[in-house]
Amino acid sequence: MKFSHSDDDGVFIRSIASRGQQGGLAPAVADAAELMELAGYQTVLIETVGVGQDAAGLTAVADATVLVVMPGLGDELQAAKAGVAELADVIVVNKADLPGAAAAVRQWRAMVALRAADRNRPPVLSTSAASGHGVAELWQQVTAIAEPRGPGRSARREDARAARAVDAALLELRAALLQRRAGPGTLLDEIAAGRESPAGLAAWLLSATACRDQARTR
Numbered sequence: 001m002k003f004s005h006s007d008d009d010g011v012f013i014r015s016i017a018s019r020g021q022q023g024g025l026a027p028a029v030a031d032a033a034e035l036m037e038l039a040g041y042q043t044v045l046i047e048t049v050g051v052g053q054d055a056a057g058l059t060a061v062a063d064a065t066v067l068v069v070m071p072g073l074g075d076e077l078q079a080a081k082a083g084v085a086e087l088a089d090v091i092v093v094n095k096a097d098l099p100g101a102a103a104a105v106r107q108w109r110a111m112v113a114l115r116a117a118d119r120n121r122p123p124v125l126s127t128s129a130a131s132g133h134g135v136a137e138l139w140q141q142v143t144a145i146a147e148p149r150g151p152g153r154s155a156r157r158e159d160a161r162a163a164r165a166v167d168a169a170l171l172e173l174r175a176a177l178l179q180r181r182a183g184p185g186t187l188l189d190e191i192a193a194g195r196e197s198p199a200g201l202a203a204w205l206l207s208a209t210a211c212r213d214q215a216r217t218r
Helices: 027-038 051-059 075-080 101-115 137-148 151-178 183-191 200-217
Strands: 066-069 089-091 125-127
Touching: 027 051, 027 089, 027 151, 051 151, 089 101, 089 137, 101 125, 125 137
Parallel strands: 066 089, 089 125
Antiparallel strands: none
16 A cells, blocks of 8 residues: 555645654644644644653544554553553554454453543444455544534633643743743852752742732722
């Protein structure tokens, strides 16, 4: 089977490094996904690196989360330890043509039954990218989950935007503090020399923020 999606006029593929960000997503991914949606792209797929419970940031960006695993790699044991299945809306055992695929599906279904209530159990499907087996069923499941556009979805997106704004501000503040462009330089020097606790800087920042908020309300 030949795959030529990169040459399709209706497909845009962009690789963005995680840059060490927890959850496997670079800060710009959510903004890029939203921009693609505004540009008229009907479907935006976000592929992340293999991560565990710290992938919770993805659930705030994506309308549906798919966990893709393969038989014979020990992913079942990792899921039992890290609880990664709790983050997924759909679990897919890919490479269904390999030995042990059916057993892997049974193990995942048993694990999901133990870890989640009936209403929160993600379906466990098997697919084969080489033959196309199960892909149509997977797409039906994903679209059924992502389709609802109620108040809950809007609130989740608003919370995600606010969280991204806070993260961006923290990055800028960290750089400014380290370069002595913000904050009390003397206090930072005392902390660096071990004569002051880092908690002192936190207290100063909270106090400075509170003072500015009071000044705005006057």
